[in-house]
Amino acid sequence: MRILSKKYLRVLLYLALAISGLFWYRRLTMYAHPVDDAKDQDTKKQLAKTWLQTNNLEHWSGSKIFVVNVGRKKCYHVGKLLERCFIEYEMAPHTAKHAERKLISKDLRGSYGFNWFGVSEYVFYDTLSIESLSSTDEEVYSQLVAVHSISNKKTLNAFEWIDNVFVEAVRILPNLSIDNYIISNLDILFGEDCVDPRPGWQLNKSWSFSKGRFPSFLSYKYLDHTEKEDYTKQLQIRRDGKLKIVQLADLHFSVGKGECEDEFPASDNCEADPKTLRFIEGILDIEEPDLVVFTGDQIMGQRCVQDSTSALLKVLAPVIERKIPWALIWGNHDHEGSLDRWKLSEFTAALPYSLFSMSARDTNDNSFGVGNYILQLQGSTEEKATITLYFFDSHSYSRSGKIYPGYDWIKEAQWEYMRERYDNEYSKHIAKDAHLSMAFFHIPIPEYLSFQSKKNPNEQNPKVGTFKEGVTAPKYNSGGIFTLDYLGVDATSCGHDHCNDYCILDDSSSRKIWLCFGGGSGEGGYAGYGGTERRIRIYEFDTKERAIYTWKRLNGSLKEKFDYQPIVSGGVPNFE
Known part of the structure; x- marks a missing residue:
């Protein structure tokens, strides 16, 4: 004998999904870094300029970013309809309130989008702009670390990020002044024939980042002080018309x-x-x-x-x-x-x-x-x-x-x-x-x-x-x-x-x-x-x-x- 009609069962199901969604939304966002909107943009830029000069970094642009944290998420999914994730590891959680989290939305295991039920895995990283350091307490930024290298070789000071993938971090100061020493951006590409033609990106195919459905490889950019090159090229008619x-x-x-x-x-x-x-x-x-x-x-x-x-x-x-x-x-x-x-x-x-x-x-x-x-x-x-x-x-x-x-x-x-x-x-x-x-x-x-x-x-x-x-x-x-x-x-x-x-x-x-x-x-x-x-x-x-x-x-x-x-x-x- 049916206790509830199909109509009420559907209502209860939708209500349960809504409550579950709200719970996980609160859970995942409660640690989000707050945004400081109190200071005027011009004031921020002036503070950043002064800070750069004080630390002998005036040749750097304040908008340059660098990686201060890396981590991985493990998720359980039902097709593409539902995916529940939790942070399985991160190198330096909550490093700075101005850090921006970037999720590389590419399942390393190759389950999401292929299987009805499965486990997916993602990597994320946090970046900090040089400009934001000027509004960070000296005691805080003096302890901040930035990612220097990622490889399959374990060194004395390296953290294990993914299985047999190790991250080496260094103090931001004084290493910030060294070109091509601190990593500024990350990406993951798949397939043994993958390439990365984007200028400044280095695709390391000497080792596989993860072996899922397709082998995956790490591509990254280093922080350097030069201004971004103009890679636009004006389309022109030749001199001969x-x-x-x-x-x-x-x-x-x-x-x-x-x-x-x-x-x-x-x-x-x-x-x-x-x-x-x-x-x-x-x-x-x-x-x-x-x-x-x-x-x-x-x-x-x-x-x-x-x-x-x-x-x-x-x-x-x-x-x-x-x-x-x-x-x-x-x-x-x-x-x-x-x-x-x-x-x-x-x-x-x-x-x-x-x-x-x-x-x-x-x-x-x-x-x-x-x-x-x-x-x-x-x-x-x-x-x-x-x-x-x-x-x-x-x-x-x-x-x-x-x-x-x-x-x-x-x-x-x-x-x-x-x-x-x-x-x-x-x-x-x-x-x-x-x-x-x-x-x-x-x-x-x-x-x-x-x-x-x-x-x-x-x-x-x-x-x-x-x-x-x-x-x-x-x-x-x-x-x-x-x-x-x-x-x-x-x-x-x-x-x-x-x-x-x-x-x-x-x-x-x-x-x-x-x-x-x-x-x-x-x-x-x-x-x-x-x-x-x-x-x-x-x-x-x-x-x-x-x-x-x-x-x-x-x-x-x-x-x-x-x-x-x-x-x-x-x-x-x-x-x-």
Whole structure:
């Protein structure tokens, strides 16, 4: 006999969960370091300056941080729904009231996100800014320690942090004045092929930090007094009026080396990410582009549940190491790993040579997307812009599946936003008689299916390249082709369909627009359809001739161009 109805049982369950959540929230936050808001910021800066001078540290910036504590958390989780954690160890708890705790949200054991029930483990560290030392009692900061080294070798004064991982700490003073002696930042990367191209970061792969689902390795930065180098690089048109873009579509990188899918031609012992990286590096060295555009599905989210950044840093390493400016848009798989679209975007925007940006209207709820932006370039002698590039987030899967099943689309609000920015800002700077423009997105718009001419129904629209698989454009048409026409876009390029690499000259709007596929580049994504070799598309703008040219290269024959075609001549999209 049931004592309580299902309705009351649910109420009791929700109440118990709420009380439990409140209890653990109070438990975890009761030791949080208080924030001192009493002093005015200007006063703080002046105190910091005086303190630095007194301690012969005037060459340091007060905003520099250093690690004063490390620790680990052990957690029990139920899927991704519930995770309860407790601090298992920390080197120097409550070192200073101004310390900021940073949790590296990457499960060392590789259980969270993979198992329904399990034990997860995380590391955290506390940082202190040099500026905050000025408001710390001398008796306190004279006893403070900072992390000097982390290794698998035990020394006399080392603490054991994780099994067979030892931390050595030193007094902050006088060691603070020594460059590259005190650690300022920490990260964990996964997979035997992981890399860290971020300037100043040192990835130590001589020993494994932890052996979970994938081996993990410690990456760290040392404190130094030099000002942060400017790793932005202005995108410029060459003196000869040209700009070359390499498009990298559907790389599908993983944590670890990844598995090859539909490799063609087949080989023994194929490793997806290393093979794709060799292809990318070969193309970059041959073409020497001015800009690289990643058009979505850089990483295969389901294979990055443990850590999306480990896979993404592998993708971006070739361009960062070559100091090539790069832009990026997201696909339908990037956000399926450990980081959502918003966190991926924040991480990406801060990387060296990144031109990626988040607009004021961007959202993380799929209503507007993340990464809708414009790049405008002018030549060395021109006052007006001669090239404009548009980037759109095409989202992932339709939220109106019963009415419009399949993939999502660029929203009307996004198209309208670009029109507004064009009218209010960018159109004023365009050289009307010498301007070229392209747009990039991941999922093709419906007009990629416009094989039949709209203006001449008995004719086929010109097409160059391979049409091998069904075009997976959304079922709903948000009218983007008319906005592209309004913006003066000459050509678009997308990814998503790995085995299509054609360009088609669409005549749906008042002016013709070339709609191109990049073609799949990564061995970690599907291919098939009778055998499809990975390929990379290149675009070259010539602002003096008002022309755009495009061609492709195959993984197995890097030195040979194919499907070379001028898609714009004299400022007009046409077919020759």
